[in-house]
Amino acid sequence: MNNISVTDLRLKFPGEDALVFKDLSFSVQSGEKxxxxxxxxxxxxxxxxxxxxxxxxxxxxxxxxxSIQLPDSWGFVFQDPDTQFCMTYVxxxxxxxxxxxxxxxxxxxxxxxxVLKRVDLHLIDAHTPINEMSQGMKQRLALASVLLLEPDxxxxxxxxxxxxxxxxQQIWTSIKEATxxxxxxxxxxxxxxxxDWVDRVVLFNDHGVILADGSPADIFANFQEELKRYGIWxxxxxxxxxxxxxxxxxxxxxQVVSSQEKIHIEDFHGYRxxxxxxxxxxxxxxxxxxxxxxxxxxxxxxxxxxxxxQLLRTNGVYEVNGVAIVWKKKKRQLPKGLSLVFQNPELQxxxxxxxEELTVSLHGMPKADADMYAKELMRLFNLPDSVxxxxxxxxxxxxxxxxxxxxxxxxxxxxxxxxxxxxxxxxNTFAILEKLEQLRTKGMTILMVTHxxxxxxxFATAVWTVVDGVVHTANGVGxxxxx
Numbered sequence: 001m002n003n004i005s006v007t008d009l010r011l012k013f014p015g016e017d018a019l020v021f022k023d024l025s026f027s028v029q030s031g032e033k034x035x036x037x038x039x040x041x042x043x044x045x046x047x048x049x050x051x052x053x054x055x056x057x058x059x060x061x062x063x064x065x066x067s068i069q070l071p072d073s074w075g076f077v078f079q080d081p082d083t084q085f086c087m088t089y090v091x092x093x094x095x096x097x098x099x100x101x102x103x104x105x106x107x108x109x110x111x112x113x114x115v116l117k118r119v120d121l122h123l124i125d126a127h128t129p130i131n132e133m134s135q136g137m138k139q140r141l142a143l144a145s146v147l148l149l150e151p152d153x154x155x156x157x158x159x160x161x162x163x164x165x166x167x168x169q170q171i172w173t174s175i176k177e178a179t180x181x182x183x184x185x186x187x188x189x190x191x192x193x194x195x196d197w198v199d200r201v202v203l204f205n206d207h208g209v210i211l212a213d214g215s216p217a218d219i220f221a222n223f224q225e226e227l228k229r230y231g232i233w234x235x236x237x238x239x240x241x242x243x244x245x246x247x248x249x250x251x252x253x254x255q256v257v258s259s260q261e262k263i264h265i266e267d268f269h270g271y272r273x274x275x276x277x278x279x280x281x282x283x284x285x286x287x288x289x290x291x292x293x294x295x296x297x298x299x300x301x302x303x304x305x306x307x308x309x310q311l312l313r314t315n316g317v318y319e320v321n322g323v324a325i326v327w328k329k330k331k332r333q334l335p336k337g338l339s340l341v342f343q344n345p346e347l348q349x350x351x352x353x354x355x356e357e358l359t360v361s362l363h364g365m366p367k368a369d370a371d372m373y374a375k376e377l378m379r380l381f382n383l384p385d386s387v388x389x390x391x392x393x394x395x396x397x398x399x400x401x402x403x404x405x406x407x408x409x410x411x412x413x414x415x416x417x418x419x420x421x422x423x424x425x426x427x428n429t430f431a432i433l434e435k436l437e438q439l440r441t442k443g444m445t446i447l448m449v450t451h452x453x454x455x456x457x458x459f460a461t462a463v464w465t466v467v468d469g470v471v472h473t474a475n476g477v478g479x480x481x482x483x
Contacts, residue, residue: 002030002071002152002183004051011046011055011063015388020046021208030152033184035194035216038204039230040397040425041384044187045079047208048155051185052076071153071183075146079157079187079396079423081138082344090116090133090141091126097148111148118178119144120170132272135343135419136162136297143171153183158396160190161422162343164296164451169193189233189425195220205230231427238454241430247458250437256461257288262414262445263308266317270307277312278303280471283464287413290436290446292456295466301449302343304471305416308447309340320414337411343418343449345403349391354383357391357402361409377405380435382428397423404432408439415439417448421455433459 005027011020020043028034028051036044049055053070056063078084087093094112103111112126121140130138139162146154156175160168172193175184188194195201201219203212203226212223220227220234227234241247263285270278278300285291293301306312310325310332318325320335327333342348351357358374359365365373378385381401384394391402404420415436421429437459440446450456456463465472 002073003069004028004071004153004183004185005067005069006050006065007068008066009047009050009063009068010065011043011050011061013061013389013393016386024208024210026051026202026210028183028185030183031181032200033179033186033198034200034202035186035188035191035198036202036204037191037219037227037232037234038208038425039206039232040382040401040423040428041395042204042206043208044204045157045395048076048157048185048187052153052155071151073151074153074155075149075151076155077142077146077157077159079161080344080346081135081142081162084142084145085130085138088129088131089126090121090123090128090130093130093141093145094126094148097145101149115144115148118147118174120167120174134162134298134302136164136167139163140167140171140297143174147174147178151182153185154179156184156186156188158188158423159186160188161396162297162419162451165453167297172197189423191233192235195235203227203232231425231430233426237426241426242458246434250434251458253441254437255441256286257441257443258286260287261285262287262289262321264317264319268307268316268318269314270303271313272303276469278307278466278469278471280304280473283471283473285414285445285447287443287445288440288461290440290459290461291448291464292460292462293447293449293464293466293471294451294456299466300469300471301466302418303469304466305340305418305447305449308335308416309338310334311340335414337413338416339407339409339412339414340416341403341407341418341420345396345399346392348403348406349399352390354378354386354389354391354394354402357406361406377408380431381405382431395423397425397428400424401428401432413443414445415447417446419449419451421450421452 007025009021009024038044052074055061085093087096091112095108098108119140143159160171163171195216198216201216202210203219203223205211211226212219261284265280265283268280269276295301307314314327321337325333325335349357351360355374358377359370362370383402400423421432436446
């Protein structure tokens with residue numbers, strides 16, 4: 001029996017006045033496939049952790065419920081794949097799962113090989129360090145480790161958020177094949193491949209209240225206004241956004257900002273250790289360019305941004321705002337004017353509160369002005385206006401928005417963004433893009449790694465493609481195309 005339920009759930013984060021849930025009741029029948037939809041930060045991931053027992057058994061939070069029924073056999077794929085792993089290497093991570101299932105040693109290698117194929121994770125050697133893989137590759141590994149468990153219930157918290165389109169399709173094919181007779185509860189923003197597969201869609205508002213619970217056909221046909229009001233992804237939302245007055249006006253006023261050269265590279269190479277991981281023959285970027293960087297998971301897109309930021313060893317010609325940047329091992333020269341938004345937002349945070357995170361780089365600014373600046377960013381990026389909330393207590397979508405906001409310092413004129421819209425609902429995705437376009441028209445230069453083809457087609461001034469560690473720019477040269 002794997003029915004799952006909670007009745008009259010109340011939960012809150014320490015130091016917060018408001019409850020995350022107030023007398024929430026929720027149940028799932030054995031074998032059901034249920035998709036939870038709601039705006040970023042409404043509590044969907046928290047509810048998954050309650051239904052699995054992670055809260056409060058592993059993560060202690062103040063909560064109570066009249067009754068709760070947890071599954072006996074379950075697996076959980078977290079939003080952040082780095083939180084999933086116990087071991088250092090891929091084969092060791094998967095062997096650890098098999099050891100807990102008491103699988104004989106001689107049976108492990110073929111089972112590891114088989115599960116890596118199922119999630120489309122192709123490695124030359126399974127004894128590969130996990131920390132050297134891209135986040136998308138890690139997401140595949142996280143799913144592989146859970147599939148090996150063969151659980152009766154699967155909790156999936158955005159399992160395809162960091163994957164390219166082909167990888168997303170492969171992952172959902174694997175999940176569907178592995179869970180035909182199992183219970184699956186899903187939090188996901190990219191719903192095109194699962195909207196017709198799930199049995200139920202449960203719709204939440206931004207306070208964690210259930211607005212609707214029914215079949216996909218019922219929800220998407222009869223709750224359009226609620227979906228729009230709370231900025232939730234649904235089939236066709238991009239098409240509707242592109243017909244909106246805001247988008248049409250933004251595109252009508254679009255133009256090349258400047259011919260001022262901001263970045264120039266010749267025979268540029270980036271290294272992890274002694275191994276070359278990225279190279280670019282020749283590229284230039286101008287003020288007001290919005291370069292989208294595309295390519296398969298593991299191709300080197302994130303490595304390119306880390307190299308441009310001088311967080312990895314580089315050589316070749318590299319100039320930023322006319323200043324030659326030369327790698328120095330002992331006295332690293334970070335390019336002035338550049339800000340980087342990491343793929344993993346938690347790598348961005350250095351303080352213990354949202355306000356501190358937004359003001360830590362405002363050296364010399366009076367506290368009252370800095371606090372006002374922080375509150376404006378909280379409003380723009382739809383972040384909780386909380387004195388006590390630690391950045392790690394935010395949802396993944398909120399962490400992502402906070403990481404973008406922290407990069408927008410007064411001294412930044414070149415913004416490097418690694419998947420800034422992953423984990424976002426539609427409302428926040430469009431708000432981020434509109435804010436970036438506003439900055440671009442004022443001269444900000446943007447280099448953005450993304451898998452979202454709509455962003456590439458509708459916002460980029462030029463596209464760079466990374467294939468097997470080699471950067472390919474339009475005609476070999478980056479820079480604004482006609483907009």
